[in-house]
Amino acid sequence: EVQLVQSGAEVKKPGESLKISCKGSAYIFTNYWIGWVRQMPGKGLEWMGIIYPGDSDTRYSPSFQGQVTISADKSISTAYLQWSSLKASDTAMYYCARYQGGPVAGNDYWGQGTLVTVSS
Amino acid sequence: QSVLTQPPSVSGAPGQRVTISCTGSSSNIGAGYDVHWYQQLPGTAPKLLIYGNSNRPSGVPDRFSGSKSGTSASLAITGLQAEDEADYYCQSYDSSLSGSNVFGGGTKLTVL
Numbered sequence: 001e002v003q004l005v006q007s008g009a010e011v012k013k014p015g016e017s018l019k020i021s022c023k024g025s026a027y028i029f030t031n032y033w034i035g036w037v038r039q040m041p042g043k044g045l046e047w048m049g050i051i052y053p054g055d056s057d058t059r060y061s062p063s064f065q066g067q068v069t070i071s072a073d074k075s076i077s078t079a080y081l082q083w084s085s086l087k088a089s090d091t092a093m094y095y096c097a098r099y100q101g102g103p104v105a106g107n108d109y110w111g112q113g114t115l116v117t118v119s120s
Numbered sequence: 121q122s123v124l125t126q127p128p129s130v131s132g133a134p135g136q137r138v139t140i141s142c143t144g145s146s147s148n149i150g151a152g153y154d155v156h157w158y159q160q161l162p163g164t165a166p167k168l169l170i171y172g173n174s175n176r177p178s179g180v181p182d183r184f185s186g187s188k189s190g191t192s193a194s195l196a197i198t199g200l201q202a203e204d205e206a207d208y209y210c211q212s213y214d215s216s217l218s219g220s221n222v223f224g225g226g227t228k229l230t231v232l
Contacts, residue, residue, distance in 0.1 A: 035221065037166075037223075044122070044207075044209065044223060044224075044225050044226035045158075045160075045166065045209050045211075045223040045226065046223065047211075047220060047221040047222060047223055049220075050221070059218060059219050059220065060218070060220075061217065061218075061220045061221075062217055062218060062220070065218075095165055095166070097166075100171060103213060103219060103221065104153055104154060104213040105154070105156075105171070105172075106154070106156035106168050106171035106172070106211070107156070107158075107166075107168060107211075108168050108171070108177065110165040110166055110167070111165065112165055113165055
């Protein structure tokens with residue numbers, strides 16, 4: 001069964017760095033795009049960016065370009081989302097999701113989410 | 121403001137039919153890009169409900185259907201059930217945003 005398993009909840013202080021992960025299993029990780037989605041408390045879904053683990057082709061939403069870095073390590077079937085300097089406004093649930101096909105396709109499998117809390 | 125516009129809320133009684141609209145523009149839905157729909161139950165990750173405008177993944181009841189016309193798309197739910205109470209989101213690709221995907225703002229469905 002295809003699964004995306006995300007790393008656990010994080011509590012950080014403003015200015016700290018963070019890298020969260022999303023490990024895929026039961027499918028060929030390098031053949032499918034992986035996207036990241038933010039959901040702030042009580043709010044809707046926001047598309048952050050995607051990566052193709054096969055060649056690390058990465059695309060960002062203009063809203064998140066320069067704010068986060070998306071990467072992948074195909075040797076361990078894991079995608080990452082990282083921040084170099086967190087802000088309180090980064091407090092949110094973050095989901096990874098697999099694309100059925102290319103970047104225009106739907107997201108057929110989702111991770112369980114990683115809750116990031118940034119507070120002084 | 122979301123690039124794709126959805127009504128904030130809809131409601132219906134058990135057994136009724138409801139529709140949720142998703143209005144875009146010439147750079148996303150109107151450009152011919154597919155629309156996908158997700159259901160998010162409280163406290164859970166989103167679940168793919170409709171892909172490619174009108175296709176249901178395995179396991180999704182045929183009470184759920186999708187359609188697309190021009191710059192808009194719609195999700196219809198017939199035979200409403202209490203378990204359908206959730207947030208629903210549309211998604212598409214937008215060629216004006218450096219190849220980004222975009223989500224609608226979400227619609228809260230209340231089963232009366």
